[in-house]
Amino acid sequence: xxxxxxxxxxxVAKRGQDVALRCDPISGHVSLFWxxxxxxxxxxxxxxxxxxAQLDKSGLPSDRFFAERPEGSVSTLKIQRTQQEDSAVYLCxxxxxxxxxxxxxxxxxxxx
Amino acid sequence: xxxxxxxxxxLTAQEGEFITINCSYSVGISALHWLQQxxxxxxxxxxxLSSGKKKHGRLIATIxxxxxxxxxxxxxxxxRDSAVYICAVRGSSGGSNYKLTFGKGTLLTVNx
Numbered sequence: 001x002x003x004x005x006x007x008x009x010x011x012v013a014k015r016g017q018d019v020a021l022r023c024d025p026i027s028g029h030v031s032l033f034w035x036x037x038x039x040x041x042x043x044x045x046x047x048x049x050x051x052x053a054q055l056d057k058s059g060l061p062s063d064r065f066f067a068e069r070p071e072g073s074v075s076t077l078k079i080q081r082t083q084q085e086d087s088a089v090y091l092c093x094x095x096x097x098x099x100x101x102x103x104x105x106x107x108x109x110x111x112x
Numbered sequence: 113x114x115x116x117x118x119x120x121x122x123l124t125a126q127e128g129e130f131i132t133i134n135c136s137y138s139v140g141i142s143a144l145h146w147l148q149q150x151x152x153x154x155x156x157x158x159x160x161l162s163s164g165k166k167k168h169g170r171l172i173a174t175i176x177x178x179x180x181x182x183x184x185x186x187x188x189x190x191x192r193d194s195a196v197y198i199c200a201v202r203g204s205s206g207g208s209n210y211k212l213t214f215g216k217g218t219l220l221t222v223n224x
Contacts, residue, residue: 035214041216099143103156
């Protein structure tokens, strides 16, 4: 009865490093979402996949952010040349068809 | 002005008190979600509402579509209810009916 899992749970990066954050959605969930949550704020939408297709990437803050879901299951959010303002919790959620979303525990990224 | 406004931002209560958290939104929606987030933890979905009222244990959620307002009530509050409660709305138009827009959250602390 696995839920959504994310790894790593915590990541510390030096400014300028590239990072990759992984999300394993619930098996069979078609929809997958990435959110960014800054300290003391609500989550903000980054991008949305339906199976392997990235249907909406309007929330990605810059071209340093890239997400993929090549086989329609596991997804990776990659941030290139990290900046201090990228420090946040990155949340992944999945759902069957865009209804109730099930959230993972998040990855807390700290950029020094 | 944010599309989703929550009040209060912070709430401290004594064990046993009746709690109300409010959410107002300014856009057309297809559904409203109430979510719970514990410190360092992921997000758990409490309710998904499109009309009326739902109850689960000591939690009650109501929504008034005409007034664009929802409330989350906790009866007989307990210290384990201490968490951040987040309101999120799902857009109604075809192009955005999968996307959640979140409030900033209400930090609830219930003292024994």
